[in-house]
Amino acid sequence: MVGIGSFGGYVPRYRLNRMIIFGSMGWLNPVIITNARGEKAVANFDEDSVTMAVAAGMDCLRGVDRQSIDAVYFATTTAPYRERQNANIVAGALGTRDEIRSADFAGSLKSGTSALLSALEFVGYNGGKAVVCAADCRLGKMASTQEMVFGDAGAAIMVSDQDVIAEYKGSFSVSHDFVDHLRGANTKYDRMWEERWIRDVGYQQFIPQAVQGLCAKYGLSPSDFDRIIYPCYYGGARKNINKVLQVEQEKVQDDMLATVGDSGSAHPLLMLAAALENARPGEKILLVSYGSGCDALWFEVTDNIKKMQDGRGVSRWLARRADLDNYQKYLVWRGMAPAETGIRGETDKETRWSLVWREHKAILGLWGSKCRKCGTQQYPPQRLCINPDCQALDEMDPVYLADKGGTVFTYTGDMLAASVNPPAIYGNVNFNGGGRTLMDFTDCTVEDLSVGMPVEFSFRIKFYDPKRDITNYFWKAVPAVGEVK
Amino acid sequence: MAEGIRDKVVILGMGCTKFGERWDAGSDDLLIEALTEALQDAGIEKKDIQAAWLGIHIDEINIGKGATYASGALHTPFIPFTRVDNFCASGTEAFRGATYAVASGACEIALAIGVEKLKDTGYGGLPDSPAFGQEAVLIGPNATAPGMFAQLATAYAAKYKIPMDKLKEAITHVSWKSHQNGAKNPRAHLRRAVTKEQIMGAPMVAYPLGLFDCCGVSDGSAAAIVCTPEVFKKLKPNEPMVKVKALQISVSSGEEAMFTRWDGAGIITTQTASRKAYEEAGIKDPRKEISMMEVHDCFSITELVTMEDLGISPPGGAPEDILSGFFDLDGQIPCQPDGGLKCFGHPIGASGIRMIYEMYNQLLGRWPEDRAVKNPKFGLTHNLGGVPTQNVCSVAIFGVD
Numbered sequence: 001m002v003g004i005g006s007f008g009g010y011v012p013r014y015r016l017n018r019m020i021i022f023g024s025m026g027w028l029n030p031v032i033i034t035n036a037r038g039e040k041a042v043a044n045f046d047e048d049s050v051t052m053a054v055a056a057g058m059d060c061l062r063g064v065d066r067q068s069i070d071a072v073y074f075a076t077t078t079a080p081y082r083e084r085q086n087a088n089i090v091a092g093a094l095g096t097r098d099e100i101r102s103a104d105f106a107g108s109l110k111s112g113t114s115a116l117l118s119a120l121e122f123v124g125y126n127g128g129k130a131v132v133c134a135a136d137c138r139l140g141k142m143a144s145t146q147e148m149v150f151g152d153a154g155a156a157i158m159v160s161d162q163d164v165i166a167e168y169k170g171s172f173s174v175s176h177d178f179v180d181h182l183r184g185a186n187t188k189y190d191r192m193w194e195e196r197w198i199r200d201v202g203y204q205q206f207i208p209q210a211v212q213g214l215c216a217k218y219g220l221s222p223s224d225f226d227r228i229i230y231p232c233y234y235g236g237a238r239k240n241i242n243k244v245l246q247v248e249q250e251k252v253q254d255d256m257l258a259t260v261g262d263s264g265s266a267h268p269l270l271m272l273a274a275a276l277e278n279a280r281p282g283e284k285i286l287l288v289s290y291g292s293g294c295d296a297l298w299f300e301v302t303d304n305i306k307k308m309q310d311g312r313g314v315s316r317w318l319a320r321r322a323d324l325d326n327y328q329k330y331l332v333w334r335g336m337a338p339a340e341t342g343i344r345g346e347t348d349k350e351t352r353w354s355l356v357w358r359e360h361k362a363i364l365g366l367w368g369s370k371c372r373k374c375g376t377q378q379y380p381p382q383r384l385c386i387n388p389d390c391q392a393l394d395e396m397d398p399v400y401l402a403d404k405g406g407t408v409f410t411y412t413g414d415m416l417a418a419s420v421n422p423p424a425i426y427g428n429v430n431f432n433g434g435g436r437t438l439m440d441f442t443d444c445t446v447e448d449l450s451v452g453m454p455v456e457f458s459f460r461i462k463f464y465d466p467k468r469d470i471t472n473y474f475w476k477a478v479p480a481v482g483e484v485k
Numbered sequence: 486m487a488e489g490i491r492d493k494v495v496i497l498g499m500g501c502t503k504f505g506e507r508w509d510a511g512s513d514d515l516l517i518e519a520l521t522e523a524l525q526d527a528g529i530e531k532k533d534i535q536a537a538w539l540g541i542h543i544d545e546i547n548i549g550k551g552a553t554y555a556s557g558a559l560h561t562p563f564i565p566f567t568r569v570d571n572f573c574a575s576g577t578e579a580f581r582g583a584t585y586a587v588a589s590g591a592c593e594i595a596l597a598i599g600v601e602k603l604k605d606t607g608y609g610g611l612p613d614s615p616a617f618g619q620e621a622v623l624i625g626p627n628a629t630a631p632g633m634f635a636q637l638a639t640a641y642a643a644k645y646k647i648p649m650d651k652l653k654e655a656i657t658h659v660s661w662k663s664h665q666n667g668a669k670n671p672r673a674h675l676r677r678a679v680t681k682e683q684i685m686g687a688p689m690v691a692y693p694l695g696l697f698d699c700c701g702v703s704d705g706s707a708a709a710i711v712c713t714p715e716v717f718k719k720l721k722p723n724e725p726m727v728k729v730k731a732l733q734i735s736v737s738s739g740e741e742a743m744f745t746r747w748d749g750a751g752i753i754t755t756q757t758a759s760r761k762a763y764e765e766a767g768i769k770d771p772r773k774e775i776s777m778m779e780v781h782d783c784f785s786i787t788e789l790v791t792m793e794d795l796g797i798s799p800p801g802g803a804p805e806d807i808l809s810g811f812f813d814l815d816g817q818i819p820c821q822p823d824g825g826l827k828c829f830g831h832p833i834g835a836s837g838i839r840m841i842y843e844m845y846n847q848l849l850g851r852w853p854e855d856r857a858v859k860n861p862k863f864g865l866t867h868n869l870g871g872v873p874t875q876n877v878c879s880v881a882i883f884g885v886d
Contacts, residue, residue: 343607343612344608344613344629347613349622352619355620355623356623359620359623362624363623363624378743378744379743380620380624386739386743386744387744388738388740388744409640410636410639410640410749411636412632412633412635412636412692413632414627414631414635414692415688415689416629418627423692424627424632426626426627427636427639428636428749428874434745435743435744436742436744437742437743438626438874439625439626446692450643451639451640451642451643452643462623462624463627472623474623
């Protein structure tokens with residue numbers, strides 16, 4: 001049986017109330033008031049689609065042996081690299097083997113479900129496990145509808161041929177060169193055609209087309225499904241789609257527009273993760289994506305679901321929130337407005353790729369080493385054991401530290417260091433199980449921290465080199481979820 | 486056990502420029518100024534120097550690599566001139582090079598000179614640099630010196646269960662005292678006494694360190710000419726002789742940064758170097774025998790933990806000693822009588838030699854009464870370079886006969 005083995009979600013900590021956007025930009029485009037309900041999730045200054053995909057993947061793979069993963073697929077329309085496989089950065093962070101299949105899925109908002117279908121087909125053909133990590137971090141111009149609607153998030157689905165929590169039953173796809181939203185190869189901001197057309201011809205025709213196609217293919221009716229999941233940020237269109245499909249409102253999964261916003265490629269999978277958090281055995285789930293067409297996927301929940309309803313998913317991330325009470329901060333974090341970060345912000349940091357390759361395990365996966373002689377865990381990986389009483393040479397086994405967590409040993413909040421989210425918070429962290437390292441902290445304030453408090457590790461942008469268009473990633477410490485109120 | 490260098494090397498002459506924002510002076514001007522004073526004090530000519538060591542840390546901005554900038558600026562006559570860099574201990578490292586050369590018998594008169602021209606960097610504070618290598622750029626935090634040293638405070642407060650506002654009170658006294666001393670010193674960079682309220686109320690630089698918890702960033706140069714006791718007696722018969730009693734360096738093993746044994750509330754290298762230095766100098770009880778100190782107060786919290794690391798204050802006892810005035814100019818062991826890094830300033834490569842300059846002149850009783858330490862016997866200098874988890878410490882002890 002092939003299907004979903006696990007699921008995970010990620011919503012960044014900061015939420016921007018849409019009335020703050022309207023309050024700042026309504027003077028330019030008063031009509032954005034029509035979308036000024038609720039809040040949208042905003043990636044921290046050190047987050048992007050890769051980091052959010054990793055965060056969702058970490059959530060999804062809790063308790064899963066990383067060495068058992070056979071394929072890693074990354075879906076997004078906001079990949080940091082056009083050449084350098086983004087999925088391999090994600091895979092490296094997740095601590096998978098080198099001998100895996102990897103691929104980037106891009107180009108449309110249905111890339112998340114395209115990746116999921118490929119994963120299902122991979123596992124159906126080869127067996128094993130494949131994980132799909134999707135995330136998006138799309139930008140609309142100031143005072144645009146897109147700025148109001150778009151939110152940042154990630155979602156991950158692991159496909160497996162064993163112990164599945166939701167069996168994959170079938171799919172149906174439609175593909176159209178329907179250009180409602182567009183970004184050229186060198187464009188930063190989304191551009192859209194008239195919204196009435198997108199609503200009436202796009203969402204209201206293609207989603208029913210995909211659902212009806214799937215139903216016809218398998219002899220089903222939309223009302224046979226217990227949950228129907230599809231993204232559509234037009235409230236009126238959702239009502240019409242439900243009416244056309246003759247499905248009751250309560251069977252339709254909440255679109256999280258009021259809490260997250262439209263998270264692009266990740267959004268169908270994010271909604272699926274939210275649905276799986278409280279799905280019951282036997283439920284039939286219909287998952288539909290939208291963007292240059294639609295993919296429709298049919299799943300049936302199994303008894304195994306209860307084992308995975310352990311806190312993974314979306315709810316805990318939604319609960320872990322902080323107000324981003326400042327529109328200008330949002331602009332600076334997203335690189336939409338130049339900000340003075342002083343001479344330290346001008347430091348040229350060149351990336352030496354041969355060094356990065358040599359150390360890629362330690363950098364991407366926070367792999368340390370553990371001494372076979374004395375058992376001491378250490379980071380970065382050492383050849384000579386760091387234990388002064390041991391100092392064995394070349395007696396190390398690699399150890400994946402990214403999911404180990406740790407405790408705060410020392411910390412500070414530095415106003416001198418260049419940062420677009422000052423103070424720069426960093427300190428020494430003791431890994432659970434041994435070893436210590438100095439690292440940046442994020443998603444917290446200095447006041448949140450204390451010596452000895454538990455932290456988790458989160459994959460983040462270490463620095464961006466604007467001269468060479470290089471995004472470097474590394475792990476940062478964040479207070480363990482639940483630690484910061 | 487090696488016998489060390491106690492009493493084998495003496496100071497023949499020293500020079501030190503005014504530290505500060507020397508907008509009109511380049512590294513070459515500063516070097517010339519320090520050496521000229523040192524030669525006059527020593528009563529020798531440049532051609533009498535047989536070997537030289539240059540201490541400098543931020544080389545790219547100041548003088549590039551090697552020591553040829555210095556030898557060219559000073560027109561030294563084709564003698565060996567070696568540049569040394571060991572973070573903030575670079576000045577003392579240069580002094581060690583000269584001292585070891587004399588102690589070994591390789592030469593009789595040697596020069597140690599340090600310089601740093603920080604005010605051409607464009608930075609407030611020290612410039613960014615990949616000081617710990619390229620891998621650290623990829624995995625290390627976006628850190629500055631105050632942020633790295635500030636962590637001593639969070640660890641110290643946690644270890645000794647002392648509330649942060651109490652600790653802040655003690656480190657405020659550290660800076661207050663140095664400003665008192667610096668105000669009296671015409672060569673110091675910062676010459677204004679400040680109130681404790683000003684210190685406490687200053688903007689935060691790196692929690693819990695405020696602006697006045699951080700030392701001055703300065704331009705300056707200092708020079709020491711050292712020789713054998715025999716040469717000194719020949720050149721300066723009947724004059725008191727300042728001798729090197731001990732000179733020890735200790736460098737981190739990596740344990741602090743990666744192993745979980747270190748408590749984070751003190752500096753292992755300072756503990757190591759000072760114990761070796763006391764042994765070399767024959768000092769049994771430093772709290773009783775040391776007369777005065779110039780320590781590496783890059784930040785007020787560094788000075789606080791250093792008092793314990795040097796074995797002057799008991800573990801956890803530095804705040805009490807500090808607040809009781811033990812280290813004030815009129816206290817039992819005056820610390821930073823010249824104002825310290827805090828107020829005299831911190832041109833990195835020059836700082837170690839500047840500290841020795843202060844001890845040397847105090848031991849010779851050359852300073853006016855308002856800033857003279859009474860009847861000093863042993864003076865101690867201490868440098869700490871790098872960051873608390875990865876550092877270089879030097880401890881030197883000087884005495885007068």
